[in-house]
Amino acid sequence: ANVVCALTTSAKTLSRGKHANNKLSTTSDDLQTALMQTIDILNILVSDKRLTARQLCNAAWAIAKHVEYDESLFSRKNDKFIFVKDSSNRYSTYDLSQQQMSGDGTDKHIDDVLNLIALRMVEHLEQTRDRRYRIKTGKKAQPGELSMLLWAYAAAKPRDCPPGWEQPRRIEQLSETQTNSDNDIDVVTFVEDGQKFPHESKTMANDSQRKSITGRLFDAAAIAFCQGEGAAVIISEKENTLLKNCTWNELSNIAWSFATRGAYASKESEAVMTFIAKEATRRIRLTQSDGLSNKREILPRDCVQIAWALGMMESDNVSVGDAFVHLVDAINDYWIKRSDRPSQPLKGWKCADLVQMATALAHGRLDNQSVLSAVYKEALTRLRSRNGLSISEISILLWSQARMYLTKKFGAEYVEFPSAASQALLQRMGKSSTRMPPQEGANVAWSLTVLEQYDDDVINLIQKIFSTASSCEEGVIQLEHAHQLWQSYFLLSADCPEAVKYVTQEFTKYLEHKWNLEKGRCKKSSKKHQVISKTLDLMKVAHRNEYDEDVDVAIVLEENSSWTHTAQSDFDIKNGRKVAVEFDGPHHFTVMASTGEQLSSIERGIKINPRVLGHTVLKYRLLKLKGWTVVRIPYYEFDKIPQFASMEIQRYLQRALKTHDKIEFSGVDVSEYKAMPSSRTSRFD
Numbered sequence: 059a060n061v062v063c064a065l066t067t068s069a070k071t072l073s074r075g076k077h078a079n080n081k082l083s084t085t086s087d088d089l090q091t092a093l094m095q096t097i098d099i100l101n102i103l104v105s106d107k108r109l110t111a112r113q114l115c116n117a118a119w120a121i122a123k124h125v126e127y128d129e130s131l132f133s134r135k136n137d138k139f140i141f142v143k144d145s146s147n148r149y150s151t152y153d154l155s156q157q158q159m160s161g162d163g164t165d166k167h168i169d170d171v172l173n174l175i176a177l178r179m180v181e182h183l184e185q186t187r188d189r190r191y192r193i194k195t196g197k198k199a200q201p202g203e204l205s206m207l208l209w210a211y212a213a214a215k216p217r218d219c220p221p222g223w224e225q226p227r228r229i230e231q232l233s234e235t236q237t238n239s240d241n242d243i244d245v246v247t248f249v250e251d252g253q254k255f256p257h258e259s260k261t262m263a264n265d266s267q268r269k270s271i272t273g274r275l276f277d278a279a280a281i282a283f284c285q286g287e288g289a290a291v292i293i294s295e296k297e298n299t300l301l302k303n304c305t306w307n308e309l310s311n312i313a314w315s316f317a318t319r320g321a322y323a324s325k326e327s328e329a330v331m332t333f334i335a336k337e338a339t340r341r342i343r344l345t346q347s348d349g350l351s352n353k354r355e356i357l358p359r360d361c362v363q364i365a366w367a368l369g370m371m372e373s374d375n376v377s378v379g380d381a382f383v384h385l386v387d388a389i390n391d392y393w394i395k396r397s398d399r400p401s402q403p404l405k406g407w408k409c410a411d412l413v414q415m416a417t418a419l420a421h422g423r424l425d426n427q428s429v430l431s432a433v434y435k436e437a438l439t440r441l442r443s444r445n446g447l448s449i450s451e452i453s454i455l456l457w458s459q460a461r462m463y464l465t466k467k468f469g470a471e472y473v474e475f476p477s478a479a480s481q482a483l484l485q486r487m488g489k490s491s492t493r494m495p496p497q498e499g500a501n502v503a504w505s506l507t508v509l510e511q512y513d514d515d516v517i518n519l520i521q522k523i524f525s526t527a528s529s530c531e532e533g534v535i536q537l538e539h540a541h542q543l544w545q546s547y548f549l550l551s552a553d554c555p556e557a558v559k560y561v562t563q564e565f566t567k568y569l570e571h572k573w574n575l576e577k578g579r580c581k582k583s584s585k586k587h588q589v590i591s592k593t594l595d596l597m598k599v600a601h602r603n604e605y606d607e608d609v610d611v612a613i614v615l616e617e618n619s620s621w622t623h624t625a626q627s628d629f630d631i632k633n634g635r636k637v638a639v640e641f642d643g644p645h646h647f648t649v650m651a652s653t654g655e656q657l658s659s660i661e662r663g664i665k666i667n668p669r670v671l672g673h674t675v676l677k678y679r680l681l682k683l684k685g686w687t688v689v690r691i692p693y694y695e696f697d698k699i700p701q702f703a704s705m706e707i708q709r710y711l712q713r714a715l716k717t718h719d720k721i722e723f724s725g726v727d728v729s730e731y732k733a734m735p736s737s738r739t740s741r742f743d
Contacts, residue, residue, distance in 0.1 A: 061099055062100075062109070062113045062120070064096060065117060065121065066116050066117075068093070068120070072123065072124065073126075090164065093131075097171050100117055101171045101174060104175055109178070111182045111199040112199070112200075114207070115204070115207040117175060118172065118176075118206075118207050119206045119209070121210065122209070122210035122213045131164045131165075132165055168214070172211070172214060172272075176211065176271045176272055176274070176275040180271075180275050180278045183281070184278060201283075201300050201304040201305075201308050202305070204279050205307075205312050207279070208276065208311070208312055208315035209311050209314070211275065212314065212315035213318070215319065216319060217318065217319060217320030218320075219320070221373035221374055222373040222421070222645075227537075228536065228538065229535065229536045229537065230537060273323075276319060276321035276327055279312075280329060284299070284301060284326075301333055302337065306356060306357065307360060310363040312330070313331065313334050313367035313368070314363050314367055316331055316367060317366065317367035323376070328371075331378055332378045335368055335381035338360075342389065346388075346391065346392060346396070358407045358408070359408070359410070361388075362407075362418065365382070365386060365414075366418040368422060369417065371422075372649075375645070380651075380657060382422055383649075383653065383654060386418075386429060387653055389415075390429050394429065395428070402436065403432055404432050404436040407436065409447050409451055413455060415433050416433050416434075416455055416458040416459075417454060417458055419458070419462065420457070423462075424652045425649070430464065431469055434475050435471050438478055441482045442478065444482070444485075447482065448486075449486055450495070450498055453494075453502050453505075454501075455479065456479050456502055456505040456509075457501045457505050459509065461673065462671065463671055463672040465509065476506060476511045476516060480506070480513075480515040480519040484519055484522075493526045494522070494523060496535070496536060496539055500523075500536075500538070501542070502519065503520055503546040504546050506520060507545065507546040507549050507550060508675065508676050510553065512554045512556075517554065517556050517557045521557060521558075524543065525560065527543055527565075528562055537576070540568075540569055540572040543569055544570060545676060547561060547569060548680065583603055583604060586641050586693070587611070589707065590611060590691065590707075590711070591603050593708055594611065596708070597623065597711065597721070598623060599613065599623050599715070599717055601625065607680065609638040609639075609640070609681070609686065610638070610640050610641050611638070612629075614631050614634035615634055615635040616635070619635070620716070623717050623718050625637075636685055637687050638681050639689050642670070642674060642690055644693055646674040646693075647694075650694065665739075668694065689714060695738060698740070705723050705727070709729045710740070713731070713732060716731065719731050
């Protein structure tokens with residue numbers, strides 16, 4: 059108890075000091091030594107099973123707070139980067155975290171004790187439930203303790219990849235001239251893709267074990283919260299479930315922890331996130347039915363944080379069904395539709411709430427126009443009054459608007475926001491004499507290019523972003539940022555040359571090289587793409603798959619050709635007309651139904667087509683600028699056709715691609731060409 063008390067007291071003291079200073083901090087050598095000695099003693103106590111569940115939770119929380127105060131204590135807390143060396147035709151990569159974990163520094167001390175605490179808590183949770191996953195009577199972990207425990211592991215061991223990404227961020231030297239000193243070689247070892255890392259099997263085994271222990275902890279906690287029920291089961295009305303006994307703050311912290319850790323790859327974790335969404339929706343609706351007397355019970359932060367977590371899940375292709383839609387609907391009804399201030403319903407929200415709500419909808423592809431409009435109107439008001447929004451928050455709001463492709467079609471606020479945001483960013487950068495951080499800069503340049511609203515402030519801001527990126531003082535650049543900047547530069551050089559007229563030729567060539575290297579990587583076709591390719595083979599339409607610029611299916615026609623079945627088999631791309639056939643899956647669009655009203659409409663058989671997202675619009679602009687004619691095959695049309703119906707797939711492609719004047723399947727079954735109707739309806743609607 060004394061050891062845990064010492065750790066928690068130290069953590070609270072450090073946290074208060076960090077909040078007061080409002081800057082990154084590091085622990086002194088003496089404190090770090092004492093901390094490691096205390097953690098070693100804690101390790102012994104946990105090994106001997108001398109701590110209660112409450113003490114284990116407090117100990118994990120205290121360690122995570124120390125790591126939050128000084129991120130250098132634990133490399134797992136730092137942003138995950140793959141260090142990249144360009145060998146002109148391919149990348150060489152090495153993840154430094156593997157080396158950091160293998161030493162005997164603070165990393166190993168902290169990692170060992172966190173793994174051991176997780177193992178003990180898994181044992182405890184398994185011992186306190188029966189075979190039907192019901193919580194036994196007797197000593198058990200409380201909701202607040204489990205919430206605190208999950209927060210600790212999410213904070214100390216966050217996900218390796220950002221939402222929706224396949225791999226961690228990659229950085230490399232901005233300058234082509236690399237230093238080759240012996241010290242550099244000792245610090246970082248680069249290996250070619252496809253080769254094995256030194257001692258890879260042992261390292262990867264340890265990494266797998268470490269992740270599995272934390273994953274088991276999240277799954278065990280999920281079972282405890284929802285009592286082993288599946289995601290499709292509605293929460294029972296029993297009052298003794300752990301989830302129902304959670305406070306709003308605990309509920310939102312649990313959701314945040316699962317999303318930050320990325321711990322929803324199992325049916326247990328998927329179930330608990332669905333239950334949290336349903337429980338939050340139930341509480342909001344219950345408060346609404348009670349009238350205005352309980353209106354202060356719910357903080358925007360709690361509901362918005364749960365929505366954010368659900369949006370992260372959707373971005374990672376883990377669905378919670380309609381639970382996310384209903385939660386956002388409830389938030390809309392509670393704070394916007396029934397607001398006492400109809401002209402400014404979100405006035406009471408903090409800036410962080412606005413940004414997190416926009417991010418939730420953008421990642422979740424949820425096109426709830428009522429909520430989005432309220433968020434951006436409130437953000438505009440604060441920008442004009444110079445109240446609150448930071449550089450990071452403004453950049454996130456711009457990215458969310460571009461991601462959802464919110465243009466003047468949906469409201470005047472979306473026309474005004476890019477200009478107001480650019481003006482505010484220029485003012486903040488001018489006053490503080492600081493440069494915009496690289497991630498924010500790349501996101502802003504990309505977003506403004508997607509939205510295509512170029513006034514003097516926008517142009518000035520883009521010029522400053524490229525100037526900062528090309529003269530990067532750290533000497534490194536994140537490759538994802540380089541890709542964003544190249545897309546922006548390439549389109550702006552045609553659409554708004556003024557914005558990029560000062561970009562140096564050397565930096566332009568560098569960005570183009572990085573983009574071509576990325577687009578030249580090995581790609582794997584989706585199953586639907588493969589079906590389209592096989593059908594085109596059957597129809598004798600010459601084509602190539604996964605061509606340059608990520609073109610799904612590339613076809614080259616003679617200049618005077620009218621039918622795609624005459625496509626060139628020799629693929630003379632320089633002298634022919636280029637056709638890009640793009641199969642657009644669900645993540646190219648908003649979700650099919652973004653509100654409860656739309657869900658009801660679909661149930662009644664009313665057709666609703668989702669909107670295309672900003673990154674897809676940008677890709678088509680890039681392809682068209684490079685001379686491609688783009689033909690889209692949306693999933694919501696193609697998926698209606700039974701995959702065993704080869705003739706029906708041929709009929710669809712005949713209309714979409716104008717392949718043949720006539721296709722004879724048999725003596726009596728003939729498909730004559732008809733242009734695709736503007737409504738794009740078919741016999742399967």
